[in-house]
């Protein structure tokens with residue numbers, strides 16, 4: 001019997017001891033489906049392997065030493081876990097390209113999220129290079145869809161910097177569960193985090209901490225979620241990236257899975273055996289957004305840029321988000337982007353309809369010369385967020401060295 005099979009059966013036995021409901025499930029034949037959906041295999045298999053090996057020294061001496069920076073880069077935060085990146089490694093430089101086929105359609109009509117995601121990947125790459133004593137020169141390229149070459153990172157031997165953030169690259173996971181309502185994030189912590197933006201002149205952070213503002217932001221996020229659900233194209237495009245079937249997840253190594261949903265072990269188990277439909281997913285998404293996601297947020301924040309039509313500013317914002325999330329991890333904080341507001345703002349623009357959410361964002365931002373780009377929540381965690389799938393670095397290289 002293969003090793004995976006043995007482990008699955010052991011964990012199944014443990015689970016059954018504690019769950020009369022599971023016995024009922026087995027008696028109805030649901031256990032076969034449970035195996036298919038990976039209900040016993042959280043965080044295992046090839047789709048999760050990149051989280052284990054990302055900082056191992058390469059044994060093969062023929063491998064370009066820069067390759068391991070790509071292994072760190074692909075663990076970055078990215079919209080809907082689409083991983084819209086391709087890399088080319090050369091002697092002393094790495095080029096980053098967008099894989100525009102991995103877009104989220106009407107959820108991201110102007111590639112706002114795609115470009116932020118690329119910025120997140122650049123930040124991990126840069127941190128990994130600096131932690132290996134390389135000095136990096138990052139050049140971000142402006143341009144539209146027709147220019148898929150988005151960045152160049154030139155590396156020269158230098159001094160080691162930022163090891164703290166580098167070391168938690170493999171521990172950073174989006175936390176969609178409840179945050180600790182008894183422990184609020186201190187203003188001093190927010191101020192410290194805000195300082196991370198000093199390197200990015202076009203990006204700023206806005207915090208929403210008092211009760212009224214939090215209610216306003218929270219309600220807008222919930223209304224935007226409802227608006228997405230009411231828009232068949234948007235919810236259909238979003239749903240394409242939900243991975244329900246375990247084999248599909250292991251094959252694609254991308255998308256959103258129930259394990260990353262922030263649910264308890266029990267709910268995740270049953271979630272995996274629920275029928276997969278847009279309606280059931282949407283019901284569940286709205287419920288989770290209301291509570292615990294909005295209801296237990298200690299603070300909401302928004303990244304602002306001067307001009308969101310400028311791709312380089314979106315990538316700068318992505319770099320900052322990745323850095324903030326890593327910093328949050330080193331300080332025991334949990335984080336989750338909540339971009340429904342912006343997804344609706346972009347959709348309104350695309351359809352030419354009344355800019356309800358566009359106007360609401362403008363009102364919230366209240367910072368002349370800046371536009372709201374990306375909303376998130378933070379707080380202290382109540383559990384451990386789980387890893388999401390990744391395509392390994394080898395699969396996203398344009399050339400092998």
Ligand SMILES: Cc1cc2nc3c(=O)[nH]c(=O)nc-3n(C[C@H](O)[C@H](O)[C@H](O)COP(=O)(O)O)c2cc1C
Pocket residue numbers: 075076077078079080081112113114116117120172173174175176255256260336337338339340374386387388
């Ligand atoms: C631009 C952008 C937008 C995102 N929007 C959301 C969101 O609205 N809701 C959410 O739960 N996660 C959101 N995320 C988080 C991603 O879904 C997450 O990073 C991805 O699934 C990979 O998981 P990981 O962060 O745990 O590695 C966003 C991330 C980025 C970079």
